[in-house]
Amino acid sequence: MAAVRRWSLLVVSVLAVPVGALLALRPFASLGVLVVGVVAGLVVLGAVRLVADRPAAADRDAPDAAEPPPTPPRWWWAPGCAYLAAAAVVLLWPGPTIRVLAVAVGLVLVADGVLDVLAARGARGTARAGALLSGATSVLLGALALAWPDVTVLVVAVLFGARVLLAGLRGVGAALGRGRTPRPSVADRRARPGTWRLVGQVAALVVTLALTAAGIGIERAAHEPDDFYATPADVPDAPGRLLRSAAFTSSEVPPDALAWRILYTTTRVDGSPTVASGLVLAPRTATGAAARPADVVAWAHGTTGVTPGCAPSVLPDGLAAGAMFVADDVLARGWAVVATDYAGLGTDGPHAYLVGEPAAHDVLDAVRAAHELDDVALSDRHVVWGHSQGGGAALWTGIVAPDYAPDVDLLGVAALAPASNPSALLAHLPEVSVGALFAAYLAQGYTATYPDVRLDDVVRPGARVIVREMAHRCLAERGVVVSALTALLLDQPVWAHDDPYTGAFGARLDENVPDGAIDAPLLVAQGTADSIVVASAQDAYVAARCAAGHAVDHRSYPGLDHVALVEPDSPLIPALLAWTADRFGGAPPVDGCA
CATH class of the missing domain: 3.40.50.1820 (Alpha/Beta hydrolase fold, catalytic domain)
Structure with a gap:
């Protein structure tokens, strides 16, 4: 049974590496690619959790330990099942959007983090500290995906993709390293040093706290008319x-x-x-x-x-x-x-x-x-x-x-x-490093001004949420840094067609x-x-x-x-x-x- 678990872990971990890399490095190729990547990532994370968190006490082939492990939580399987359920929701949701992805990923990350914090009661030493850190990080990442619109796509794609990629790499290393799993169930963890793992968890929490603080600071720095x-x-x-x-x-x-x-x-x-x-x-x-x-x-x-x-x-x-x-x-x-x-x-x-x-x-x-x-x-x-x-x-x-x-x-x-x-300006924007930001302003301005120019006709599905979020940031605000980063990550224009100058949009550009x-x-x-x-x-x-x-x-x-x-x-x-x-x-x- 231990060999089956080890090979299962190796297979799903190997699959996690390209999936995570795709999400992290090419998050905006298209909405379809993003949906497939997120679904695959959720499935991979769910499988890794189910395999890795399976208590050793439940494995008949596991060697006898020097002392019996603590009683595993009854819900050790819950985090893995939550990831699989989120994958099913995204896959089966009619007409999935980036907002659906954000909600699904955000909720499952929050749930996973809460369960980690609760399970920490059954661990000791650095294992307990690591579980608390991991749980806090997961909760904060989930909250970012749910509550901070400007980085919705970054959290869903880039950060979630990085999480999947790292999980895959850890899983491969653990599967090849004498069968050790990358994330043993919290109940099975002994009070052992685990220094490097703990350092990594602290670093992840620090980065997440920095993102949270940046989000709060950006929102407070936004200027509103009196x-x-x-x-x-x-x-x-x-x-x-x-x-x-x-x-x-x-x-x-x-x-x-x-x-x-x-x-x-x-x-x-x-x-x-x-x-x-x-x-x-x-x-x-x-x-x-x-x-x-x-x-x-x-x-x-x-x-x-x-x-x-x-x-x-x-x-x-x-x-x-x-x-x-x-x-x-x-x-x-x-x-x-x-x-x-x-x-x-x-x-x-x-x-x-x-x-x-x-x-x-x-x-x-x-x-x-x-x-x-x-x-x-x-x-x-x-x-x-x-x-x-x-x-x-x-x-x-x-x-x-x-x-x-x-x-x-x-x-x-x-x-x-x-x-x-305006047409010549629009044609040149893909050559500008943050041209997508000005494209968002242009799309927002024309679709809000002219009834015959619709955002869904002008902007491709995978970029609509991005365009709306970019359009709500001023160039003089600190929050525009998020928009600029998003613009740099876009690997294709925001427009729905290769030739955006056709139809009502093109006619209105020519009028101006x-x-x-x-x-x-x-x-x-x-x-x-x-x-x-x-x-x-x-x-x-x-x-x-x-x-x-x-x-x-x-x-x-x-x-x-x-x-x-x-x-x-x-x-x-x-x-x-x-x-x-x-x-x-x-x-x-x-x-x-x-």
Whole structure:
């Protein structure tokens, strides 16, 4: 009988090694692969537990011990059966999802850990300590799978896969090592040193505690809008109306400037009214009884996320989070900054990420609302700047301003590494190390904005939970590290089809290329080393505008990446400030297409 047990243990342990490796190293190949891997892992763990935990006293062929072992628990078979039952649930559940996997794995890990802790009463010495450590680790891992959404897939696939892999390796070693099992039943364990096993169990518990602490810390660090951002009961239909303002203090506001949060009305892509928030920063010379009206730089920020807590006015150092690093330079010139958060950031969502017209509405209506502030004097001269996502918003602002906001005198549009072609951006994202994160924002933004674009049609089944979880993290939050790790582990794009540009999604992407006429002088600046908005795609966009008869001042900056283009030491910054001064001063623009 001992030989049968040894060979059975060797077979299931050998099977555990490739199963665990597959789960740990390629967890996102597809939902089908993940389901098969988890089911196989549960079966392997169940079999190992049943074979390894079988009490020696129940084996007639076991050699006589020097002293009889303690009475084994009646439920020694329960952990193994629990793993097998979980495998059956996952296998038989209609339409299994990652959430089903998480619940099944989480519950069985918690149950296994509880049983280990209870069984520790029948052990002594290091065996008892090891059982308690192992049980605590299992309970915490199970709780992570059940309660921490951001690492659901990591716990189910990577950590569970590693557990299966290690169990297999231990089982192989034990089966080949004179028949010793890798995990004798707790009741059979004698008070022997077991130093290395105990060290491993302590290390596993420490890692699990670190993950738990990180999860708690990340959740506490998430930023949420306060009552200022709540939509008032009575909101006028007219866009650009100031609903609420409050003084704003931040280390980003220079001592010689004042700032305010604003809440104002604007318009969604379907024409329905909504509210948005933003910031207004002005030099002190534009305030008080002797105020000198300040010319306005309307700022459209780069990507910060797609949920309300990602608004720059909510985040600490929110201007920098949206790539506005030179607000002090703007204010030092006597200009004011009006920075929209965009609707759905700060205020209730959805946020129309990389959807052009509503972003332009947000920019223009923020300017209108800022003019209603009693505490600051603003001139009627306006220039819009935007970077990345905001660069696309700036282009759209130039297109829609004459019809949507003819009362806003727009003297220039500066689009800095703009997301001028959403389709081209999407096509390049697989080449970006964390491109899946931006893909998640794009999928969330379009499916939440357009009724004819459905997440289940756009994102493959194995990535849907991942996309939803990524979309709930802001780039400026510590929790985005989890999203970044998940993005790095993805071994294929999140999209449901090899060509995601077809159907309603592709049509909506094409709608949001800002190819209309811009009456105001246009500056497009691009770093040649940009890894997100690639220079070749920007060149194609500018060439198409020139071919259509539009004027563009196109400037390229060799060696600069996406964010480096707008950092304070970038050669673009003095050129941008000078270009803006020319617009306010009425100087003729440069046409790079001529």
